[in-house]
Amino acid sequence: MKVSNDDILAMMRSDDRREQGYRLLMRQYGRALYWHIRRIVVDHDDAEDALQETAIKIFDRLASYNGDGDLMAWVYSIATREALQVLRRHTSIFQSIDSLGEALADKLPAPSRVDGDKASLLLQRALLTLPTTQRMAFNMRYFDDMSYEQIAAVTGKSVATLKTNYHYATERIKDYITSNES
Amino acid sequence: MKEQEIYTRQMPFNESPEEIDALVSRVTDKAINEAGARRHRAARRRTWWSAAAAVAVVAIVAAVVLLRPASTQRELLAINDVTTIVDSGQTQQPIEAGVTDDAALDDALLDVSILDTEVSTDVPTEVTAGPGPIDDFIASCDDAMLEQYEDNLYI
Structure with a gap:
C-alpha cells in the first residue's frame, strides 16, 4: 500500500509516530535510493555506506523539512550528496x-557472473x-524516469542545463557503444 | 514515477530485490538506533554543561562574597591606622571593621578628613612657663619684671 508523502510528513512531525512515518518513507523510497546511489558509486559496499548515511540524515532532518517541493526530490538530493x-x-x-x-568500471561485475545481458x-x-x-x-532520467523538474530539484541545476547534459550524455553513450560493439 | 522495477532497469548487478529490501530495513533500524543514541549523548552533554555552568556560577559568587569584603577590610585597616595617627589619643571613634558598602566607606573617610582639621586647629588650654605655677611667679615679680614678662609673652 502506497502512503502519500503528506501522510508520511505528518507522521514524521508527530513525536509519537515519527518512527512509524520514517519506516514508511524508507519502505517507499529505500530501494530507489539504493539503486540511485549504486549507479553513482558502482560498488555495493560503498552504496551501503552512502545509503546508511542518507538514512541517518533523512531521519535527523525530516522533522525540520519545511515541505516545500517534492519529498522524493529532497531524499534524492541527500542521497546524491552522500554518494x-x-x-x-x-x-x-x-x-x-x-x-x-x-576505476569504477573495474568494479563492474564480469559478464559471465551477471544475470543481465551484455548490452546492459x-x-x-x-x-x-x-x-x-x-x-x-x-541515470535519473533514464533509470528513475524522473522529470527534468524533479532532477533540477535534486541537483540544483536548471532544467535547460539538465536537458543539455542529457543530450550530450546520450550522444557520447551512442558513440561509445558503437565503437565498442563487437 | 513508474513501479519500482524501473530502478533495476537493465542494471548489470546481481543483488535481488529481496536483498536490497533487507539492506534498506537494516539501515533504517540502524538510523533509528543511531538517532536515539545521539539524542542520549546530546542529553548527557547538556547535563554536563549544566553542572559545569552551575559550578562556575557558585565559584564566581563565592569569589565575590569572600574576596570583596576582605579587600574592603584591608582598606579599612589602613584607614584606621591613619585615624590612629591623626587621633593622637583623642576621643575620635575608630572606623568599625566590617563597613563594606561604598556609602559607609565614604562617610568613614569624611570623618577622617574632619578629624584631621580638628587636630590641626586644636589649641592647648594650659600654659606652663618657667619653673613654678604662674600665679606664684607673677606674685613674686615687681612691676619692671612683670612688664618684661608680658612683653615676652606676646611676641
Whole structure:
C-alpha cells in the first residue's frame, strides 16, 4: 500500500509516530535510493555506506523539512550528496571525481557472473566515461524516469542545463557503444 | 514515477530485490538506533554543561562574597591606622571593621578628613612657663619684671 508523502510528513512531525512515518518513507523510497546511489558509486559496499548515511540524515532532518517541493526530490538530493561524498573519499586532494571512471568500471561485475545481458554492461561502461553531472542526469532520467523538474530539484541545476547534459550524455553513450560493439 | 522495477532497469548487478529490501530495513533500524543514541549523548552533554555552568556560577559568587569584603577590610585597616595617627589619643571613634558598602566607606573617610582639621586647629588650654605655677611667679615679680614678662609673652 502506497502512503502519500503528506501522510508520511505528518507522521514524521508527530513525536509519537515519527518512527512509524520514517519506516514508511524508507519502505517507499529505500530501494530507489539504493539503486540511485549504486549507479553513482558502482560498488555495493560503498552504496551501503552512502545509503546508511542518507538514512541517518533523512531521519535527523525530516522533522525540520519545511515541505516545500517534492519529498522524493529532497531524499534524492541527500542521497546524491552522500554518494558523491563516498566518491570523493576515493580521490586525492587535487583529483576530480570525474577521473574515477576507469576505476569504477573495474568494479563492474564480469559478464559471465551477471544475470543481465551484455548490452546492459556495455551501457554501464559507457556511462562511466561521462562526467559525473551528465551521468547523474542520465541515470535519473533514464533509470528513475524522473522529470527534468524533479532532477533540477535534486541537483540544483536548471532544467535547460539538465536537458543539455542529457543530450550530450546520450550522444557520447551512442558513440561509445558503437565503437565498442563487437 | 513508474513501479519500482524501473530502478533495476537493465542494471548489470546481481543483488535481488529481496536483498536490497533487507539492506534498506537494516539501515533504517540502524538510523533509528543511531538517532536515539545521539539524542542520549546530546542529553548527557547538556547535563554536563549544566553542572559545569552551575559550578562556575557558585565559584564566581563565592569569589565575590569572600574576596570583596576582605579587600574592603584591608582598606579599612589602613584607614584606621591613619585615624590612629591623626587621633593622637583623642576621643575620635575608630572606623568599625566590617563597613563594606561604598556609602559607609565614604562617610568613614569624611570623618577622617574632619578629624584631621580638628587636630590641626586644636589649641592647648594650659600654659606652663618657667619653673613654678604662674600665679606664684607673677606674685613674686615687681612691676619692671612683670612688664618684661608680658612683653615676652606676646611676641
